[in-house]
Amino acid sequence: MADRERAPGAVRQITSLVNPIVKDIRALAMKKAREETGRFLGEGLKLVTDALEENWPIVAIAYAPAVRDQPHVAKAAAAVRARGGDVLEMGEAVLAKITRRDNPQMVVGVFGQRLKPLADVKVGEGEVWVALEQVRDPGNLGTIIRTVDSVGAKGVVLVGDTCDPFSFETVRATMGSLFHVPLVKTNRDAFLAWAKATGVRLVGTHLKATHDYRKVESRAPTVLVMGNEQAGMTEEMTAACDVRVKIPMAGRADSLNLAVATGVMLYELRRGQLS
Ligand code: SAM
Structure with missing residues (x-):
């Protein structure tokens, strides 16, 4: 003070x-x-x-x-x-x-405030990080940080122009998980260069994907990539992903809420590790 x-x-x-x-x-x-x-x-x-x-x-x-x-x-x-x-x-x-x-x-x-440099992020076998491209809603971001903590995923990479992880609303929504989940801020080019250099697998989520989200092998070092609330992932990010998956939907909704889709994906990717 x-x-x-x-x-x-x-x-x-x-x-x-x-x-x-x-x-x-x-x-x-x-x-x-x-x-x-x-x-x-x-x-x-x-x-x-x-x-x-x-x-x-x-x-x-x-x-x-x-x-x-x-x-x-x-x-x-x-x-x-x-x-x-x-x-x-x-x-x-x-x-x-x-x-x-x-x-x-x-x-x-x-x-x-505390952020982790991207260069310090090492994703090990069986580990999952989440990358959020241009997430805009503070409530979604806080909920995702809390979910990442809950499933034992390792951290969150904020890619591009995103909302502030230290806003009142995001901090409230994390319910304390903000302090347990490493956060990284970077831009798309640096993120993709890091992914290539480290050989981590990028699992992208896309409404036009045909691959079922339950058919992704879960042990490889993985970064789950989620898109913006309105526009989804950018074309560049979509193209750079090693696999693109969709969560099937049966009703009339066009898509799932970003935080809900992240939760569904994380529980699937972490299924083998959660008893
Ligand atoms: N209009 C956007 C679009 O066409 O991509 C909708 C974006 S959606 C609200 C926000 C993000 O949630 C998506 O980029 C994706 O990461 C994830 N998502 C939502 N529903 C999904 C689904 N059924 N399958 C896979 N990802 C989904």
Whole structure:
């Protein structure tokens, strides 16, 4: 946080809605502020605990006086303080203001953003990563990150112009999985060059594909490629995939929701590993 009112080790009480710290945290709802600071906001004690478990950079924990004495809150606050983060106590009206919610969570955290370089991604035998080309819906992205975590897939590559994985909406939808799933951001050319160099198999999903999604061998190191909500995968990405598959549909819908299709694919690709 800014150096204002800095008192290392102390719990800072914030009661004023116009306190500059409140303004700084509230601004994290905007992408520009997140990019400039490299920080983001997450709501709920579970998120803070998940972040601490994974050693994520944590800038501050803020909580309402009503939960101050709860053992899990006190433990999380002590851990944040031990890592040099700020501990802020703020009334519910202040928490409502920074989270832009009428009924705010009693605990929130301010975290540093963390992305993995594509060059560090190694996909092993029996492992699956997910690549999302131009995903635009924050709820879809958060749901996919949560599903990747749930099935034991290894991470998510954001390809091209995508929504921000650190937006309020995406972070909420991940339910804490954001801290357990490595994220990579890259462009299509770099992604395809990396795929070629590493020899990973690209399994693309396409509505015009004829190959049934249940007929894909599941042990090869795999990146499952999913397309944009409106346009699907680009032609270049579609052409570069080693195999293109379709999930059959029987009703009148044109397609499945992106996050649902990703879930169906992941459960199929991970079937042998899930008992
Ligand atoms: N109009 C787009 C199109 O023609 O591709 C629809 C895109 S769909 C809503 C978003 C993404 O979800 C697709 O690019 C694909 O990755 C996946 N998807 C949705 N339904 C699918 C299905 N039945 N089979 C395979 N992939 C599917």
